[in-house]
Amino acid sequence: MNTIGESTKALISARRRLIGGNLSISYKDPLQIVRGDMQYLFDDTGRRYLDGYNNVPHIGHCHPAVREAAAEQLSKINTNTRYLHENLQRYAEALTATLPPSLSVCYFVNSGSEANELALRLARTHTNAKDMIVLEAAYHGHTTTLIDISPYKADGPGGAGHPPWVHVVPNADVYRGPYKANDPAAGIKYAEAVAERIETIHARDARLCAYIAESCPSVGGQIIFPAGYLSAVYGHVRKAGGVCIADDVQTGYGRIGSHFYGFEQQEVTPDIVVLGKPIGNGYPLGAVITTPAIAASFNNGMEYFSTFGGSTVSCAVGLAVLETVKNTGLQAHAQQVGAALLTRLRPLADRHSLIGDIRGSGLFIGIELVTDRETLTPATEAATEVINRMRSAGVLIGTDGEFHNVLKIRPPMPFGFDDATVLVDCLDTVLGEIST
């Protein structure tokens, strides 16, 4: 049982009056978070929480590198890309150095939504086509066009359905889908759905603009694609003249441990990569990186200018985050801690029948809860109960997936071995409480 203090109650009441109602607050007993320190958060009573959820503070809550970079640049000059400044070039150099050589032209914006919007504009201008292939339960952002291509929104509560130029393919989900993890050809089989949709597009006398997918679908349920999936998909897409967009907003910068970007694990090179959330560690920052050919198509006479995108401060912060990720070995850390976390989580499945699947890579982990391991009936209410009880016990995680039955573990990257033990023990206890 948590105690909600008077100041928290007052904030909830003010928020109801002043802020749009469709912005929900996490947890049954909302948290007033007043301080952060790497992988820990502190509420207004001084209580500490282990943060197993927030991927935006990638290098850690309140990392000094971000504060120092922002404060220093804010004292010199914060201006836009209509003037020259070395920060833009330094950041673009550092970022493209982490990517395949073909991805060499950068655009900087202020969020993942702005980045996906731009990726779509690049693809449309390059292909002169409009039809998109997207994944079931995908979420790519909150603008009108991005909701159109986000079945999680368009086909969810309050949605108006997706338009006819959006073609939804099943997720390559080896737990819930028809082809299972033990099928070595699962990737190729899931990719067949893309080939079929391309036929549908041609049948309606249209052409494929692009295939877009999160490199590991996060909102879709912390899904790890089977080997060979994206490579087969990209083959179909390119044959049809389409562009391959990798939304690496959730998976970039070493989170998945084995690779720096999610798409690398699938052994593909996208035509457009979209980055967001972690790259600014909370400073509003997004980036789109593409090939010279696509950039040339986009340079069709219409200016592309973002007032804040690529500003001297944005780039200073972006560079500080990237250098910290690189210089402090966070990718290797994520791989080691993530592996330990998975190893400690797996035995829980023997003790708790609610656990249907445990999956992940590095510090990108999902635990799917089901009421029945045969029918895979989603245990949505139990998942909500788990995260609320864990919050009461001082450990923060979330839920996601089409049925909101997947426990989402995606901590700040400094999350360590001891934290993994705390999280697993807490989950073990809570699952025990629920099943009794």
Added chain:
Amino acid sequence: MNTIGESTKALISARRRLIGGNLSISYKDPLQIVRGDMQYLFDDTGRRYLDGYNNVPHIGHCHPAVREAAAEQLSKINTNTRYLHENLQRYAEALTATLPPSLSVCYFVNSGSEANELALRLARTHTNAKDMIVLEAAYHGHTTTLIDISPYKADGPGGAGHPPWVHVVPNADVYRGPYKANDPAAGIKYAEAVAERIETIHARDARLCAYIAESCPSVGGQIIFPAGYLSAVYGHVRKAGGVCIADDVQTGYGRIGSHFYGFEQQEVTPDIVVLGKPIGNGYPLGAVITTPAIAASFNNGMEYFSTFGGSTVSCAVGLAVLETVKNTGLQAHAQQVGAALLTRLRPLADRHSLIGDIRGSGLFIGIELVTDRETLTPATEAATEVINRMRSAGVLIGTDGEFHNVLKIRPPMPFGFDDATVLVDCLDTVLGEIST
């Protein structure tokens, strides 16, 4: 003649390789800006420039209030709106206190583009209609849907034209349009075009969603609407069931001197107000404020969440900017300096036949250059020449308008009386050089 140093040449070359080509750089001889101080900018050689152009650093380049607010909050906690934090409520309270009482519900985003995108979504959800009425040469942002409603882009170079649900009305431009400044009914007459477009919409069996306009069109050419224009427009729009959106991104926060927001000068209360650029003084920040009724319509089951929008740092910076504007009398300052600037500019029209019109309010000023005062033929090349020569002389202004022939003066708000003299003298000299 300017000397472009080696480091500047290297930056230009790196930029061509690393950054999308449709992001142009200001001035024939690009500037490498390395330091800012209130209304002054400094290049890499230490040369000082008077900034008569940048409206984003509203309270001044590198204002300490922004640096301190950002650095302090970055050291405590930078997190999102899924948790409670007093900064969100404090900022929303302070912001709504500057607005008419009916505008009481806030949404915070990361840019003016994100804000206009959201405004459109609010209007569509509330009216369940799609057709928009927009101004000629208007610019509202860089997303797919915003380009659709921005004739400056959709009907400009590289544009695909505006879609059938977008209806463009002439600007209420008393210099270039059919009804002139000396016609007391000009406002009502220009508004007639909106009534006519509503008929067109009904004739195509559609309904009006919204009318959107910058309160003083800036990209459209620093235009000041005639009295009574927006009030007549809003009457037509509301009669047709449409929503009135005021894009006050360029004109908010006291810039126009006489009022805190541009729409107030027109004596109207919009249904949705959109804010951007100056409200974060360069920190990526945008806001949408609407009525409880529209917010209730939008709360239809679909979540609206912006990862960075309304974050603890965004709100700390937003609050610091707003408090500085309020506590240091910047609106009154803009009114006084703007009036002095206009008074000193007007005699230039007697000496320089290129000057067709001088207009403005507060520190939002436009000088329209024409080759012929009868035909009003735009002096586009001369305008470009003027800003480049002024840049060489150490004074930065820009051009805009449908024909890029309007000198745009929109300095950081600390711009003072002496700066006004420097700017006017420089313009006087440069116009003298050009005409000889």
